Amino acid sequence: MDKKVLAVASQGGHWQQLEALIPAFKACQPSFASTTRDRPDLSPTCRYYPLPNANRRTPLQAIWLLFTSACLIIRLRPDVIISTGALPGLACIFWGRFFGARTLWIDSIANADRLSLSGRIARYLASATLSQWPDLGRMTGVEYRGAVL
Amino acid sequence: MSLIFLTTGTRAPFDRLVRIVDHWAEKNPGVQIVAQIGTGRYRPRHIEATRFLCRGDYQVLARDCRLMIAHAGMGSVLSALEHGKPLVMMPRNDLHGECTNDHQFGTARRISGLPGVYTVHNAAQLIQRLDNHHELRAPDQMQASPRQLELAQFIMGFIKQLPQYESLEN
Secondary structure (H helix, E strand, O other), rough: OOOOEEEOOOOOOOHHHHHHHHHEEEEEEEEEOOOOOOOOOOOOOOEEEEOOOOOOOOOOHHHHHHHHHHHHHHHOOEEEEEEOHHHHHHHHHHHHHHHEEEEEEEEEOOOOOOHHHHHHHHHHHOOOEEOOOOOHHHHHEEEEEOOOO | OOOEEOOOOOOOOOOHHHHHHHHHHHHHHOEOOOOOOOOOOOOOOOEEOOOOHHHHHHHHHHHHHHHEEOOOOHHHHHHHHOOOOOEEOOOOOOHHHHOOOHHHHHHHHHHOOOOEEEEEEOOOHHHHHHHHHHHHHOOOOOOOOOOHHHHHHHHHHHOOOOHHHHOOOO
């Protein structure tokens, strides 16, 4: 049976990097989650779930995100969760770990000098953590396996 | 008349950039400038500014403009490359309270090696680029790089749970 895949990214640059990865999902039925209320341009067979647009400077939103992302993971029970950032992706990976999903964090290509804070946390939560810069990967002990550019 | 699209991202204000472009626009009335300024406080008077553009409007502007001006955010960079537009980008500077960390300097340093991407750090550099914006070259056509293929392959292997991708897991 096809693996259930959930791909998560917040709006803006993180989402655009996730979009660049869509060809890699063609063998499975991916669902997507982001922080825009409107559904992004996705193939009609893909499901889309909005999440609150929280970051670490919006603590109330972050608590709401922790709740809604838990509901989403319980409802979908994905086998695989993939995120390019930021906090909404980390929240899904956190809950995914509880419910037995295999999780992949791809740190944003914007982080050229050090991993993002979410990325540094994801190292301890995700099944695999990637940086998009080879030298950064070596320095921080995460893997480099290519980039979106 | 050439169209310039200015975007600062929507997460934090970037008034310094908007102000410089607004002052340049005042002296160059022949150029149409449309801007997405997010939560900025400065109200430009010589450019058409919106706080938040919906996805469709953003795409149309990125498609029709002659030049993009932006902060050094990956969303802006990827849009400019996708639409093949020259990009002049100014990294946000933490000293001016424009961001919470200085990662945009790193992004700018790495990305500005690409053809068609120009980094500026201050008003003088930006104005010089704007004055000569007709001479700025466009980025190369986007095509799959070996790095993109490697990442896509890794993800496909990760999803299928192939053994060589399991070794990564703790």
